Amino acid sequence: MGSDRPRTHRHRITAFFVSLLVLVLVAAVVAAGLVWWTVQRSFPETSGRIEVAGLDQPAVVYRDDAGVPQVVAETTADLFFTQGYVHAQDRFWEMDYRRHAASGRLAELLGEQYVSSDALARTLGWRQVAEREVEEFDDTTRAVYEAYAAGVNAYLDERSGADLSLEYALLGLQFPGYEPEPWTPVDSAVWLKAAAWDLRANLDDELDRALLATALPPEEVERLHPGFDYDTAPTILGDPPPLPEEGDEAEGEADGASTDAAETDQELLAAPLAELRARLDALPAVLTTPGSDIGSNSWVVAGAHTATELPLLAGDPHLEASLPSAWTQSSLRCAPVSEECRYEVSGFGFAGVPGIIAGHNADIAWTPTNLLADTTDLYVERVDGGEYLQGDTMVSFDERREVIEVAGGAPVTITVRSTGHGPLVTGLDDGFDAVAEQYPEAAEFEDASYELALQWTGFAPSRTASAILAMNRASDWSGFRAAAERWDLPAQNLLYADVAGGIGSQAVGRVPVRETGDGTFPVPGWSGEYRWSDIVPFDDMPSESNPDRGYLVAANTPPLESGDGPMLTQDWAQGYRASRIDRVLREAIAAEQPVSLATMANLQVDQVDPAAAMLLPALAELALDGDAALGQDLLADWDGVSDVDGAGAAYFQVVWSTLLGDLFGDLPEGTRPAGGDRWIRVVDDLLDEPDSEWWSGGRDDALAGAMASAWQESADRMGSDPAQWRWGRLHQLHLRSQAFGETGLLPARLLLDRGPWQLGGSSAVVDATAWDAREGFDASSVPSMRMLVDLSDFDASRWVNVSGASGHAFDRNYVDQTDVWARGGTLPWPFTLERTQELAEQTLLMRPAGG
Numbered sequence: 001m002g003s004d005r006p007r008t009h010r011h012r013i014t015a016f017f018v019s020l021l022v023l024v025l026v027a028a029v030v031a032a033g034l035v036w037w038t039v040q041r042s043f044p045e046t047s048g049r050i051e052v053a054g055l056d057q058p059a060v061v062y063r064d065d066a067g068v069p070q071v072v073a074e075t076t077a078d079l080f081f082t083q084g085y086v087h088a089q090d091r092f093w094e095m096d097y098r099r100h101a102a103s104g105r106l107a108e109l110l111g112e113q114y115v116s117s118d119a120l121a122r123t124l125g126w127r128q129v130a131e132r133e134v135e136e137f138d139d140t141t142r143a144v145y146e147a148y149a150a151g152v153n154a155y156l157d158e159r160s161g162a163d164l165s166l167e168y169a170l171l172g173l174q175f176p177g178y179e180p181e182p183w184t185p186v187d188s189a190v191w192l193k194a195a196a197w198d199l200r201a202n203l204d205d206e207l208d209r210a211l212l213a214t215a216l217p218p219e220e221v222e223r224l225h226p227g228f229d230y231d232t233a234p235t236i237l238g239d240p241p242p243l244p245e246e247g248d249e250a251e252g253e254a255d256g257a258s259t260d261a262a263e264t265d266q267e268l269l270a271a272p273l274a275e276l277r278a279r280l281d282a283l284p285a286v287l288t289t290p291g292s293d294i295g296s297n298s299w300v301v302a303g304a305h306t307a308t309e310l311p312l313l314a315g316d317p318h319l320e321a322s323l324p325s326a327w328t329q330s331s332l333r334c335a336p337v338s339e340e341c342r343y344e345v346s347g348f349g350f351a352g353v354p355g356i357i358a359g360h361n362a363d364i365a366w367t368p369t370n371l372l373a374d375t376t377d378l379y380v381e382r383v384d385g386g387e388y389l390q391g392d393t394m395v396s397f398d399e400r401r402e403v404i405e406v407a408g409g410a411p412v413t414i415t416v417r418s419t420g421h422g423p424l425v426t427g428l429d430d431g432f433d434a435v436a437e438q439y440p441e442a443a444e445f446e447d448a449s450y451e452l453a454l455q456w457t458g459f460a461p462s463r464t465a466s467a468i469l470a471m472n473r474a475s476d477w478s479g480f481r482a483a484a485e486r487w488d489l490p491a492q493n494l495l496y497a498d499v500a501g502g503i504g505s506q507a508v509g510r511v512p513v514r515e516t517g518d519g520t521f522p523v524p525g526w527s528g529e530y531r532w533s534d535i536v537p538f539d540d541m542p543s544e545s546n547p548d549r550g551y552l553v554a555a556n557t558p559p560l561e562s563g564d565g566p567m568l569t570q571d572w573a574q575g576y577r578a579s580r581i582d583r584v585l586r587e588a589i590a591a592e593q594p595v596s597l598a599t600m601a602n603l604q605v606d607q608v609d610p611a612a613a614m615l616l617p618a619l620a621e622l623a624l625d626g627d628a629a630l631g632q633d634l635l636a637d638w639d640g641v642s643d644v645d646g647a648g649a650a651y652f653q654v655v656w657s658t659l660l661g662d663l664f665g666d667l668p669e670g671t672r673p674a675g676g677d678r679w680i681r682v683v684d685d686l687l688d689e690p691d692s693e694w695w696s697g698g699r700d701d702a703l704a705g706a707m708a709s710a711w712q713e714s715a716d717r718m719g720s721d722p723a724q725w726r727w728g729r730l731h732q733l734h735l736r737s738q739a740f741g742e743t744g745l746l747p748a749r750l751l752l753d754r755g756p757w758q759l760g761g762s763s764a765v766v767d768a769t770a771w772d773a774r775e776g777f778d779a780s781s782v783p784s785m786r787m788l789v790d791l792s793d794f795d796a797s798r799w800v801n802v803s804g805a806s807g808h809a810f811d812r813n814y815v816d817q818t819d820v821w822a823r824g825g826t827l828p829w830p831f832t833l834e835r836t837q838e839l840a841e842q843t844l845l846m847r848p849a850g851g
Helices: 002-041 076-103 106-110 112-124 126-135 139-158 166-174 185-198 203-213 218-224 266-282 433-438 464-473 477-484 576-590 597-604 610-620 626-636 647-664 677-687 699-718 746-752 816-822 833-839
Strands: 048-052 059-063 069-073 295-301 312-320 328-334 344-349 358-361 364-370 376-384 387-390 393-396 398-404 412-418 449-456 492-498 503-508 512-514 532-535 543-545 551-554 732-735 754-758 779-783 785-790 798-801 842-848
Touching: 059 076, 069 076, 076 106, 076 112, 076 126, 076 139, 076 166, 076 185, 076 328, 106 112, 112 126, 112 398, 112 412, 126 185, 139 185, 139 464, 166 746, 185 464, 203 218, 203 376, 218 677, 295 492, 295 576, 295 597, 312 358, 312 364, 312 492, 312 597, 344 785, 344 798, 358 785, 364 477, 364 785, 464 477, 477 492, 477 503, 492 551, 503 551, 551 576, 576 597, 576 610, 576 677, 597 785, 610 626, 610 647, 610 677, 610 699, 626 647, 626 699, 647 677, 647 699, 732 779, 732 816, 754 816, 798 816
Parallel strands: 048 842, 069 328
Antiparallel strands: 059 069, 059 842, 295 312, 295 364, 295 551, 312 779, 312 785, 328 344, 344 358, 358 364, 364 492, 376 387, 376 449, 387 393, 398 412, 492 503, 503 543, 512 532, 732 754, 785 798
């Protein structure tokens, strides 16, 4: 028997571990099943028949293979009710998250880490302004927004918690008991307000100049913020400059911004400026992070130069990569179209907002690009206790208290203080006594300090909601401009085309008229010299229809020649994307080669790199050895196209990143180069100054050193064999959930985030997959969607989104468009009812409850 005991003992141990393994496997299967059940339970019904309380008449929602909803209804109220219902089906977590972010209420949803960003959102007062906007809605807009909200709420009445979205199940693990509030028209309006803030343009440049001025003389600040070169880059309107030979650098003189510090001691403002920069960076982006190479491309070609003999229109706004995409795709169709129900429109919009923001109806097409107009100014305010200096008099702040509720914590109360210019955006906690003590004039006020107030055109109620709906109904250039006149913010340039053959461009937005100054630096608030005296009248905003050249290009460059029209900003894009698009179109027209939709599609993903065109000639002339010589040989065989599989492209971008760090790494925190078109212009100018102090020992040695360092870094990142190097191995797109994906909660990120996708393109390239040289090579902002409209046959149009139609993780339409987008492809864009029904894979018939 003794000989059997060890064997029995081993058998028992084996049996124990087998049983344990079985239990673990069973638990894993059960857990996976529970996760999958939790995931699937939030998927909406997208086919069959349902009854919905609130509908007056039946409505139909067709969805193609991409899951894009095409809504058909008999009345305007039912049409927008159904759009609200469908947006809630697909994207309610996104809608709920964004209304909390825009209203300064993220902390009550996601915890104390968002108190600081909520404090700034409350200080900016988006919610209060949105409430005033809704009060001022015209009857048509009000009815649409109320119908849309009713549709959202009809869906909320059917579902709650994890039945709405997986994110609510995850939220319940950390902060149980949350239930979404009903949707209101104010929730839609505040979304537009926050989106306009993200596209405000110049504020970060103003901060950047002011921070640079604490460390550099005015001429060097100006060097690092070069103006637009009107001699070499095209404006939107007017004749473009002569084309240089391909690869040649045309010489021109840029218009520089003022470096007048407007009587303020910039060095002493370093602390409040740095605080404001940190607060702005911490504010969750709704659309994009300003300063991250945001922009857009759009162009339109008249029928005289197209293969279809009617206009072709292209657009691709550049925004921060997010999951889901900022854009939704849909069509809204009245059946039949009549005076009572006038909508027959398709395109891109925002979940949470009624209507179509970029797209076409049966008569016209349009797409926006960021105008980059300067709609913000910072004022240095001299503060003493509860008062600030205005002229020669101390006056009291306007004050209001805000209570920030915190999930899992105690409420936080803040006091928002405002001057006649706007709210104080610094001083939300201690920090400026030292500035006050050093300020030259502080002796006049023993207890004075200096803080920053912000003025923004968005603090006044906007009519953009009305403009979007009117644009959806417009049928010609006159009606389009009448709608555009109501587009108050964000400031945009709208390109237009119609089925009658017309094309046009219209700048829109509320832009201030300054009595003094150009908005490039913070100015003293106690002086009356820098106030805003007016808003640029709509009739003075740049506009043109049917230009003789037969095409228009808008890529964040000035609309007009230098000195023409109102002063809109000093901070334009440098024109590299616009120049490339203009060259391709102009050469095709000159050669009498009709522009096709395929031509337009290829141009949208053009990857000719202006940084390479600028720097490669200088690198080729160097006498090198060692690793730098190996790099020189690799670049000698590279064509300057930043394609996904390019070894030369990969090495060059590492050289460019290294060079930027070597030259400008000692700049003040927050001002170091992310890359992009401004820094291409700066380095281009420095190449003509080989002995400049910026080169720290000479241009050629600095370039050689960057090449040698970049070779080693490339080998460390991609292996020692350069034949295996690929730009896409470094330059990748990661799509992350805007909330849980950014919190660092690993289980949530594993469930919600997707990627990576390898990309071509780069900053300042037409295919603008921008990256931040301070952070690495991953894509930060991207063409967030691409649209191609054929005015001769709308059903021949094409579109694609950076993510999918669905906001539900694991839904087949969650990121199904991303593969197509990353390859530079597009999808069919059905418009007519016949084509919509032909492509429909799912059809949902919605009937009134009890009907």
